[in-house]
Amino acid sequence: MKIRLGFVSNSSVSSFLCAICDKLHSVMDGDPSSDPYSINTCKNSHSFCSEHILGSEDRKIELMKEALIISEKYNIEGIEDMSLKQLKQLFERDFSEDGYGEFKDERLYFFQTEFFTSLPEELCPICSFQTIRDRDLKEYLLATVIKEKVAEEIKEKFSSFQDFSTFLREKGIKHIQGTEWIY
Ligand SMILES: [Zn+2]
Ligand SMILES: [Zn+2]
Numbered sequence: 315m316k317i318r319l320g321f322v323s324n325s326s327v328s329s330f331l332c333a334i335c336d337k338l339h340s341v342m343d344g345d346p347s348s349d350p351y352s353i354n355t356c357k358n359s360h361s362f363c364s365e366h367i368l369g370s371e372d373r374k375i376e377l378m379k380e381a382l383i384i385s386e387k388y389n390i391e392g393i394e395d396m397s398l399k400q401l402k403q404l405f406e407r408d409f410s411e412d413g414y415g416e417f418k419d420e421r422l423y424f425f426q427t428e429f430f431t432s433l434p435e436e437l438c439p440i441c442s443f444q445t446i447r448d449r450d451l452k453e454y455l456l457a458t459v460i461k462e463k464v465a466e467e468i469k470e471k472f473s474s475f476q477d478f479s480t481f482l483r484e485k486g487i488k489h490i491q492g493t494e495w496i497y
Contacts, residue, residue, distance in 0.1 A: 334366045336443055355431045356438035364415070367446065369437045375401050377434050381425075388425055 329340045339353050339361070355361040369377070379401055382388055396404065406418045417426055435441035440450075453463055472478040475491070482489035 328360060332362045332366070333360045333447065334439055339363075353407065353430075354433055356433040356441055357435060358441055359437070360438055360440045362439070366439050367437050368439055368442060371402075372398065377406055377437065378405055378425075378429055381434075382422075383428055385425070385428065388421055388466075388481055390421060391493065393464045 327340050327342060329338055331338055341353065342364055353361055354364055373474070375398065379393060379396070381391060383389060392402065393401075404419055405422075407413070407415050408418050409415055417423070439445040440447060451456070455464065468478060472481065479489050479491050
């Protein structure tokens, strides 16, 4: 099985790593919406395990309500005036042994995929800067003047490339010294 970052669509089952904890997920046809119950994707295409979704239960319910109203595909009578208690009932999900986290209300069958594969930014740890990925840090670094300062620091601090590499490895970074072959 090939493991890649992000999605690939050249096989029926492909895998990707959670953007937060690196857990491996398999999806059909590179499509995270094929499993909206264990994989969540935000509006900016960050995909991660369910347990990383931010926000209180009440806030999530409020956002689901907003999304339902905007979507206009679901005819939930009186949703605008529902109390929090009623909304909690509406959005009840089945986490029992037979369930897989789907909404109990059948009218919301397609909403599951719609909402959990296009989560609002405030529920995403990356969009809300709660987690800053190494690759984002690197790209920021490369885009700023810090790049030159850091390059100077590397030259001053290490007497050889080998020293530099050893330093990174001691810090727990998987530093590859030579050419990185991809199969
Ligand atoms: Zn995860
Ligand atoms: Zn995001």
